[in-house]
Every structure is written in structure tokens, then in C-alpha cells.
Amino acid sequence: MISSGIFCILLIGASALFYINIKKVRRNILLGKDVEVKGDLKTMLRVAFGQSKMATRPIPFILHLFVYVGFVLINIEVLEMFVDGVFQTHRAFSFLGGFYNFLIGFFEVLAFLVTFGCAVFLIRRNIVHVKRLVMKELNGWAKTDANIILCSEIIMMSALFLMNAADQTLQVRGNEHYTTAGSFPVSQFIAPFLTNMNDGTLIFMERFCWWLHIVGIFGFLNYLPISKHLHILLAFPNTYYSNLKPKGEFSTLASVTDVVAPNFDPAYQPQTDPNNPQRFGVKDVQDLTWKNLLDAYSCTECGRCTSSCPQNITGKKLSPRKIIMDTRDRLEEVGKNIDKNKGVFVDDGKALLGDYVTHEEIWACNTCNACVQECPVNINPLEIILEMRRYLVMEESNSPAELNGMFSNVENNGAPWQFSPSDRANWINEQ
Amino acid sequence: MSTIQVKTMAEFTASGEQPDILFWVGCSGSFDDRAKKITRAIVRILNHVNIKFAILGAEESCTGDPAKRAGNEFLFQMQAMTNITTLNNYNIKKIVTGCPHCFNTLKNEYPALGGNYEVIHHTQLVQQLINEGKLKVEGGEFKGKKIVFHDPCYLGRANDVYEAPREVIQNLDADLAEMKRSRAKGLCCGAGGAQMFKEAEKGSREVNIERAEEALAENPDVIAVACPFCNTMMTDGVKHFNKETQTKVLDVAELVAGANNL
Numbered sequence: 007m008i009s010s011g012i013f014c015i016l017l018i019g020a021s022a023l024f025y026i027n028i029k030k031v032r033r034n035i036l037l038g039k040d041v042e043v044k045g046d047l048k049t050m051l052r053v054a055f056g057q058s059k060m061a062t063r064p065i066p067f068i069l070h071l072f073v074y075v076g077f078v079l080i081n082i083e084v085l086e087m088f089v090d091g092v093f094q095t096h097r098a099f100s101f102l103g104g105f106y107n108f109l110i111g112f113f114e115v116l117a118f119l120v121t122f123g124c125a126v127f128l129i130r131r132n133i134v135h136v137k138r139l140v141m142k143e144l145n146g147w148a149k150t151d152a153n154i155i156l157c158s159e160i161i162m163m164s165a166l167f168l169m170n171a172a173d174q175t176l177q178v179r180g181n182e183h184y185t186t187a188g189s190f191p192v193s194q195f196i197a198p199f200l201t202n203m204n205d206g207t208l209i210f211m212e213r214f215c216w217w218l219h220i221v222g223i224f225g226f227l228n229y230l231p232i233s234k235h236l237h238i239l240l241a242f243p244n245t246y247y248s249n250l251k252p253k254g255e256f257s258t259l260a261s262v263t264d265v266v267a268p269n270f271d272p273a274y275q276p277q278t279d280p281n282n283p284q285r286f287g288v289k290d291v292q293d294l295t296w297k298n299l300l301d302a303y304s305c306t307e308c309g310r311c312t313s314s315c316p317q318n319i320t321g322k323k324l325s326p327r328k329i330i331m332d333t334r335d336r337l338e339e340v341g342k343n344i345d346k347n348k349g350v351f352v353d354d355g356k357a358l359l360g361d362y363v364t365h366e367e368i369w370a371c372n373t374c375n376a377c378v379q380e381c382p383v384n385i386n387p388l389e390i391i392l393e394m395r396r397y398l399v400m401e402e403s404n405s406p407a408e409l410n411g412m413f414s415n416v417e418n419n420g421a422p423w424q425f426s427p428s429d430r431a432n433w434i435n436e437q
Numbered sequence: 438m439s440t441i442q443v444k445t446m447a448e449f450t451a452s453g454e455q456p457d458i459l460f461w462v463g464c465s466g467s468f469d470d471r472a473k474k475i476t477r478a479i480v481r482i483l484n485h486v487n488i489k490f491a492i493l494g495a496e497e498s499c500t501g502d503p504a505k506r507a508g509n510e511f512l513f514q515m516q517a518m519t520n521i522t523t524l525n526n527y528n529i530k531k532i533v534t535g536c537p538h539c540f541n542t543l544k545n546e547y548p549a550l551g552g553n554y555e556v557i558h559h560t561q562l563v564q565q566l567i568n569e570g571k572l573k574v575e576g577g578e579f580k581g582k583k584i585v586f587h588d589p590c591y592l593g594r595a596n597d598v599y600e601a602p603r604e605v606i607q608n609l610d611a612d613l614a615e616m617k618r619s620r621a622k623g624l625c626c627g628a629g630g631a632q633m634f635k636e637a638e639k640g641s642r643e644v645n646i647e648r649a650e651e652a653l654a655e656n657p658d659v660i661a662v663a664c665p666f667c668n669t670m671m672t673d674g675v676k677h678f679n680k681e682t683q684t685k686v687l688d689v690a691e692l693v694a695g696a697n698n699l
Binding site for chain 2: 252
């Protein structure tokens with residue numbers, strides 16, 4: 007009775023806390039400007055559910071697949087643990103008989119693969135030092151975050167194995183609460199080490215691991231909103247709202263069209279509200295679209311973008327991953343500011359551009375779309391970079407001098423170089 | 438080399454005719470000495486297959502691509518609307534470009550501003566001509582030569598055109614080699630995003646050196662490109678490694694024109 011009560015309190019408490027936290031994430035995302043994005047279920051199923059973009063790098067793809075499939079399917083066992091927790095049953099689904107035995111055995115194999123995957127990931131990060139996993143933008147919290155996630159998963163899977171090992175030992179001894187159920191292809195190798203323990207110790211171990219797993223799940227759930235691990239949830243909406251247009255097509259700024267078009271068509275009707283003028287481009291997170299902000303929360307900092315960026319590869323400061331991480335960091339800072347000031351943002355004199363992202367990073371971009379192509383959850387760092395360029399050029403006239411030269415050539419000569427427009431067809435008569 | 442036949446849209450209109458396709462030359466193809474050779478190669482191919490084409494000549498102006506990538510949306514839209522006015526006045530329906538940047542901008546970014554055209558890149562046109570049997574390229578001077586193709590970002594990733602230039606190269610009976618980073622994983626030459634017009638930020642090396650090194654690792658006779666900016670960058674990169682005698686940097690159009698002794 008008491009443990010059922012504790013379980014219910016934990017369940018309700020953890021769910022309520024998660025609801026509050028995720029609502030805050032949602033509020034932060036909706037600080038972004040509105041933009042019309044048509045959702046596409048097929049893309050979501052292919053890219054997020056089907057992991058299609060992961061496959062270009064086979065080793066992390068397979069390891070991640072272990073963890074992903076394991077995580078999704080082991081949650082079926084967690085459902086049973088919830089039922090057991092509330093109704094004080096033991097292995098409530100064991101009435102399924104042979105199928106149940108198969109499931110439990112299958113989950114053990116998955117749990118083993120999850121453990122293996124996480125262990126290799128820890129090695130890649132902390133011993134082998136795979137380049138994209140040890141870059142300087144990961145110093146501090148990002149690195150700790152990654153290790154916390156991997157260690158927690160290993161601890162939770164280990165708890166599952168120990169629980170099953172104690173359980174099967176008790177089953178063999180004919181303990182009446184521990185009815186014979188399940189198959190244990192992995193934990194059978196742990197069970198022999200437990201034979202010298204008495205029933206009391208085994209029961210304590212089984213219960214302890216059960217609670218550890220449950221508390222771990224509740225804890226993990228509430229860790230998500232402050233972690234890069236939030237990608238396990240947001241990968242789905244983020245890929246659902248994927249950009250399906252050609253990657254080379256950059257957005258047309260309607261506010262600019264409203265200024266330019268009347269020169270060509272006197273009957274032109276403006277598309278934007280003249281009484282509510284918007285800033286050109288992006289200076290701070292509120293100037294971004296909600297999709298850009300959803301991108302930022304969906305990033306798990308894998309660094310595929312940065313490792314394929316031509317400028318980063320050649321030692322420049324630009325890192326598309328850092329742009330996305332900076333966006334989330336600034337957005338969370340803005341969110342905390344709003345919380346502190348009773349729901350209103352009070353200017354803190356800071357901005358995404360300048361305080362987080364430097365001009366040097368922004369001007370280095372080749373707009374080559376390698377980062378966009380690489381992202382396994384269809385995040386677009388390039389759009390954020392371009393929007394900041396727009397801000398610098400159109401609001402501050404603050405672009406590198408050579409680019410100003412190019413602009414005036416295009417404007418005056420119709421070409422980025424200083425040639426006379428009348429010479430445009432001279433090539434016909436040259437050899 | 439044969440002399441080339443080129444008419445402007447103004448000339449077509451004066452004679453009451455309409456061409457089948459407009460050849461959008463682009464700024465690089467019009468003014469850069471190296472790129473002008475590519476432009477003439479494209480024209481030789483068009484002449485060879487008797488396509489009725491026109492250029493805008495002095496009426497052509499920058500598409501606005503470098504301005505847009507650099508964040509100057511005002512200048513981009515000014516350029517775009519000027520060009521759209523010209524194109525629509527001439528009732529242009531179909532455009533072939535000599536540059537992936539013009540291709541991308543005309544195809545993807547002009548429709549929102551009232552310019553709707555069927556736009557293809559010159560490598561796509563050449564491949565169509567080969568498929569239709571109008572152009573033969575087999576067994577020319579590039580037979581058996583090792584050719585590595587460098588994907589332009591604005592043809593490849595930006596518009597998912599990966600196969601057309603490769604099919605053309607294979608039709609030359611050449612030995613098509615691939616760099617480690619190719620197709621969707623292709624590495625930029627370093628010119629895009631208006632980088633062509635400014636110094637690079639501080640780093641360990643230039644992007645074009647990185648890319649040229651990768652291409653040269655295949656020991657190719659030719660590095661084939663399909664963009665005048667890539668051509669500049671890769672040519673400079675090859676010179677950096679003093680390999681310009683062993684490895685030529687040529688546009689796909691030049692390969693096709695060369696194979697036909699045009």
C-alpha cells in the first residue's frame with residue numbers, strides 16, 4: 007500500500023513537473039516570429055522515425071540505432087513496471103505466457119545493445135576523442151551533459167539486468183511472490199554470482215533495482231528539458247516541419263518587397279503591416295522564426311554539421327553547431343528573464359548577435375548547405391546565419407568593406423566587378 | 438575553332454522571331470577571361486546542334502545572387518525585379534544558364550517576385566542533347582582520361598542535380614573518378630556565399646586548397662567543374678600545388694566542345 011502510494015506520488019509529481027517544464031520550452035519556442043510551414047508526415051517518418059540521414063556514417067548509425075530501438079521498445083516493459091507500481095503486482099503482463107517470455111528475453115538483448123552502444127559512445131567522447139565530439143564549443147556543460155546522459159542510460163540498463171538476475175534466482179528458489187515468468191538471455195550470466203545471497207538480500211536487490219529504474223525514468227524525463235537529450239522528443243516535430251523546398255532557395259523578405267516592388271509596379275499592394283514595421287534580419291532570438299527556435303531545442307550537438315563545414319574544416323571560427331547551441335543558450339536566457347520579470351522580457355542589453363555569435367563567424371559562411379544536408383533531424387543553421395547577415399547589412403550597414411564594394415558594383419554596373427555593362431557581350435568577338 | 442553565332446533578344450525581336458531558349462550568360466561568363474572561354478564553349482555546342490537561342494547581351498544584369506547570399510536583400514530584389522521586367526517583356530519561357538548560382542536564383546528565387554521560367558543548367562541541357570541523340574561525345578580527346586568531378590554546391594546540394602554532369606563525363610568514355618567527399622557530401626570550393634568577393638577569415642588554410650588537394654589525390658588528368666567560380670577556385674588550388682601541367686581544370690561544357698573538336 008505504502009509503496010503504491012509513493013509510486014503514485016512520484017508518477018504524478020514527475021509528470022506534473024515535466025508538463026510545467028515542457029510548457030516553458032513551448033513558450034520559449036513561440037517567442038519566435040510566425041512562419042507558415044506545411045507539415046509533412048512522410049519526412050518525419052523517414053528522417054526521425056526511420057533515421058534515414060544517420061546512415062551516411064555507419065558506425066555511429068548502428069550504435070545509435072541500438073540505443074534508439076532499445077529506448078523505444080524497452081518502454082513497453084516500463085509500461086508493465088507502471089502497472090506493477092500502481093497495483094502492487096509482480097510482472098503483471100506474465101499472463102501472456104510464452105510471448106511474455108519472448109518479450110522479456112528480447113528486451114534483455116536490447117538492453118545489452120543499449121549498454122554496449124552507450125559504452126562505445128563514452129569511449130568515443132572521452133578516450134578516442136572523435137574530433138567532432140571534443141571541439142571547444144562543447145567545453146563545460148555540453149560535455150558534462152553528454153556524459154550524464156550516457157552514464158544514466160548505462161546505470162538504468164544495469165539496474166534492469168540486476169533486477170532480472172535477482173528475480174530469476176528467487177524464481178528458481180520457488181519464492182511465492184516471484185512467479186516463474188520471463189526469459190533471461192543476458193542476466194542469466196549474472197545470476198550465478200547471486201546464489202550465495204539469502205532471499206532477503208535478493209528481494210532487497212530486486213526492489214532496489216526496480217525503484218532505481220523507475221526513479222531513473224522519472225528523473226530522466228525531467229532532465230530532458232534542460233538537456234540536449236530533448237532531441238529524443240523534438241526530433242519528431244522538427245522533422246515534421248521540415249523545409250521541403252530546394253535547399254538553394256533562400257526566403258524572400260516580404261518587408262523588402264514592399265519597399266522595392268512599388269518602383270516597378272505602381273499598383274503593388276503591400277504584404278506587410280506598415281503600422282508594425284519589423285526589423286530586417288535577425289539580431290536576437292525573438293527575430294528568428296519559431297522553426298529556427300524549434301531547431302535550437304532539437305539539436306543534440308552531434309556536430310555532423312560542423313564536421314562538414316568547409317570553413318570549420320579549414321580552421322575558421324564558424325561552427326554551425328555553435329550557432330545552434332548559442333541560439334538555444336540565448337533563448338533560455340531570454341526565457342529566464344521573462345520568468346523573473348512576471349512574464350515580460352526586460353531588455354538586458356544583450357543579443358544573440360554580438361554577445362553569443364560574432365561577426366567573424368557570420369561572415370565566414372559559404373552558404374554551401376553542407377550543414378543543412380548533414381543534420382539528421384533537419385536543422386537549418388544556414389538560415390540563422392543568413393538572417394544575421396541581413397541584419398548587419400540592412401539595419402547596420404555593417405558589412406566587410408570588400409562586400410560593400412561588391413554591392414556598389416552590382417548596383418552601378420550590374421555585375422559584382424567594376425566592368426561596363428555595355429561590355430557584357432564582348433566575349434562574342436574574342437577568341 | 439569555328440566562329441560562333443550569337444544573336445541577342447533585341448535582334449530576335451527586331452526580326453519578329455522568338456528563340457527556343459535564352460542563354461543566361463552570367464557576370465562571370467561575361468567578364469572573367471577564363472569563364473568567357475566556357476561561355477564560348479557552351480555557344481559552340483548550341484551552334485553545333487543548331488539550337489535557336491538568344492542572349493540578353495547588354496540587357497542582362499547580375500541576378501543578385503551574391504548580394505542575396507551576403508544579406509543584401511534590397512539589392513537582390515532590385516536586381517531581380519529589373520531582370521524579371523526584361524525577361525517578361527521578351528516573353529521568355531525557357532532559360533539555360535552557364536552558372537549554378539544564376540541557375541539557382543532564376544529557378545528558385547525569381548518566382549516569388551513574378552519571374553516564372555523553366556530554368557536548366559548547361560550540364561542538364563548537354564545531357565538532354567546526348568540522350569536525344571543530337572550530340573555525340575564518345576571517343577574524343579578525353580577517351581580513357583581520368584576525370585574527377587567537383588560538385589558545385591548550388592547545382593548539387595542546393596538543387597539535387599548530381600547525375601547530369603557525371604553522365605556527360607561518362608559519355609566521353611572517360612574514367613570518372615570520385616573524391617571522398619562527393620555528391621551530397623561534396624566540399625565547397627570556397628567561393629560561395631559571397632566569399633569570392635572578400636578575403637577569408639583567419640584559419641589554418643583556404644577552402645580551395647583543401648578541396649584541390651582532395652581532387653589532386655585522385656591523380657586526375659582533368660578536374661571537371663560546372664561553375665565558373667569553382668573553376669577559378671580549383672584552378673588557383675591546382676596552381677598552389679604546382680600541378681597545372683599534369684591536371685587541367687575544365688568545365689563540362691569545355692570537355693564536350695573539346696570532344697567534338699568544336
